[in-house]
Amino acid sequence: MKNIIIYMLYSFYSLTIMSQEISIYSKTLDQDRKISMQLPTNYAGSELSYPTIYVFDGNILFDYVVGLYRYNWDLYPPAIIIGIHQVDRPKELGTSKEFTSFFLNELVPFIDKKYRTNTLKTAIGHSFGGAFVLNSCLESAEINTVISISPTVKKKGIDLIKKFKDHQEFSSNKEIYLGYGEQDYPSIMKACDTLHQIIENEHPNRINTRLDIYSQEDHNSSILIGIRKGLKYLYRNLFMPESKWEFLEKKDDPTIFYDHFKELSIFYGGEILAGEDDYNRLGYYYLNSNNIKKSLEIFKNNIRLYPHSSNTYDSFAEALEKANLNQEAISYYKKAIMVEKSTENDLYQLKYLESNYNRALQKSD
Incomplete structure (x- = not known):
């Protein structure tokens, strides 16, 4: 079923992933775009639907995300991982409304139609890409989880601090993970701190957010640790926490199990099964x-x-x-x-x- 979010936990050896590279013609951009993809093991023999993870700067970061999935099999639910290759990075991830339209109105619907996806959609970006995924989160109710590392929050043509502050009401719940290195550019650190406070103050009922600062990391190195920590944060509740299991057994009350996944289902707007x-x-x-x-x-x-x-x-x-x-x-x-x-x-x-x-x-x- 489309709105059922199902998560599976496999052992390390079952995480052999099917890979493919596809080309999509974009009417908006009037060009073919290269997309890298990884499908979960047993995708073809399964009827399950999966989360999608959209990785910008995919020609660089896609393999890293796939590698994290292989090594952190006990922390992440299987997902369809999509790497979006940039052609003109400053333009596409900067102020390009056309590239935003390609992502939200062409690529996401294409993936949803061709593959078995569910309602959990994550976008990952760094620097310009970090700002792009935050803006996509504002522009679309479907992009409900974001990892934005060292984002250029304020740049020519866009001020995400103002956009988040002025945004009246989100129609769906979201989780936003922010991070930067302690040796990052001062302007980025300051703007990111301000944005985090704006999100916490203006949208506490709709957005869960976290900001991490990475010791001894700079603007470029922050992305590697940031993706890892971001995925861990976003997926922290998708498996029943040990503390709840202990409470369930102590109280002899299995409703604690059902309530946990019911609460997640309400938050994400689709049934989340254990x-x-x-x-x-x-x-x-x-x-x-x-x-x-x-x-x-x-x-x-x-x-x-x-x-x-x-x-x-x-x-x-x-x-x-x-x-x-x-x-x-x-x-x-x-x-x-x-x-x-x-x-x-x-x-x-x-x-x-x-x-x-x-x-x-x-x-x-």
Whole structure:
């Protein structure tokens, strides 16, 4: 479904990403534009919809973002990563209304139509690009998360401080991450500080914002640490925090789980479902509480959402085994082994799955 935001957590080895490079003709710019793309693993065999991340200066920064995804698999939900190559950077990321129109009115609709995207759309930019993504956030309700590093907030033809101050009301909730190096240009640091205060003071109900200052970094070096910290900030609540899990178990109250994702759904204007690991942990909560019927329901739904994970089949099999449905458990343990061999092929995981399978076989004798 279009408005359902679904997140998955895979192991490092399952993060092999399908890459492609496409060319899009822009009527607005009257030229072909090069776009780099990375699709999540198992995209073709899945029915899930994914967040989109638009990276400006994509000819430089695209590979870096992809690399971050590979190394920080436990922090980020799988996403469609799009690198936008600049042709005339100062013009395009400066005051060009045409390039803004290309991005918002041509590229974003094209990606949404051709690929399975959801409502979480992130734009990443640095310097001129940092200002461009902030302006895009103002111009479009769809761009709802922004990473803007060392933005040229005030420049010829645009004053983002004034634009944010004068903006009456945002029609959608947004998250804006700002950052710069402590050795950046004084004018950029001062303007960025002012903009952050304006956003906090003028739009506290619609925009969550954070400003970080990076020790010993300058204008150019700030982008690398900024993207990493920005993604961590934007995705901080997409997986259930450990503190909430501890509270849930202490209070023996599973509504804490459902309320967490309900609140996220309200904020982003589309249903946010838990990731594989969160659903799995909820299933074991019910299983350990001897609510086997509910645990089977949760584990089965996890298989439906994440059929490429051996762990979803293994957990469902364990619940079946506890319900004394050994033949069905054997079938799902066998399926878990088959899935593991066809995807990650982790020898440690295979040994664990085979041990569970053999235990169930012995019970059935």
